[in-house]
Amino acid sequence: MEFKITSRGMILRKRKYILKVLKMFHMSNCNSTTTPMEYRIKLIGDHCENLLDNTLYKQIVGSLRYICNSRPDIAYFVGLISKFMNDPKSSHLLVAKRILRHLKGTIDHGLLHEEYNKILSLLKELQVKMESSIQSLFDNKSAINLTKNLMAHGRSKHIETRFHYLRDKVNKEKLEIIYCKTT
Numbered sequence: 456m457e458f459k460i461t462s463r464g465m466i467l468r469k470r471k472y473i474l475k476v477l478k479m480f481h482m483s484n485c486n487s488t489t490t491p492m493e494y495r496i497k498l499i500g501d502h503c504e505n506l507l508d509n510t511l512y513k514q515i516v517g518s519l520r521y522i523c524n525s526r527p528d529i530a531y532f533v534g535l536i537s538k539f540m541n542d543p544k545s546s547h548l549l550v551a552k553r554i555l556r557h558l559k560g561t562i563d564h565g566l567l568h569e570e571y572n573k574i575l576s577l578l579k580e581l582q583v584k585m586e587s588s589i590q591s592l593f594d595n596k597s598a599i600n601l602t603k604n605l606m607a608h609g610r611s612k613h614i615e616t617r618f619h620y621l622r623d624k625v626n627k628e629k630l631e632i633i634y635c636k637t638t
Contacts, residue, residue: 456525457565458620465620467525468565473558476518480555487560488553491532498535498547512543515551522558525565529554599632 459466477483516537523530532554539547624630 464567466565469525482555485556488556491529491554491557
């Protein structure tokens with residue numbers, strides 16, 4: 456996962472992983488497409504069509520599902536092809552490969568988190584002077600420790616995106632995390 460701080464916010468993307476997936480499925484040199492799926496295509500489980508190797512199809516779909524975490528633009532289409540995991544046909548594989556071709560053409564796309572910058576720009580517009588950092592109250596000591604600890608833990612992989620963003624703001628002293636007992 457790559458994080459890039461811009462003037463608009465923080466961009467999350469999986470460029471290296473997408474390149475790895477394209478290479479793994481021999482699609483590094485494929486032509487890119489502008490859309491992840493053809494218009495009005497019908498995906499059905501046709502019994503007359505050739506049966507595919509489940510393993511290859513599951514590997515492609517699994518890789519695509521992981522990419523969906525930072526690419527919601529393909530989530531719907533990956534969900535459609537996920538329905539055929541048990542009995543994939545050649546037409547389903549073609550759609551999965553088209554999604555890979557779309558990723559090749561949009562490899563630099565990702566998620567943009569800009570809420571934090573919106574708040575700061577609003578405060579500047581209202582001419583509010585920020586003499587100290589923004590304070591945020593948490594009732595979870597483990598979450599607070601994750602913002603201060605420089606090592607990522609295996610159990611915290613699922614929150615990695617927010618974890619890095621908050622840690623960055625804490626390190627730059629733009630955000631202060633304070634423990635608040637709730638019971």
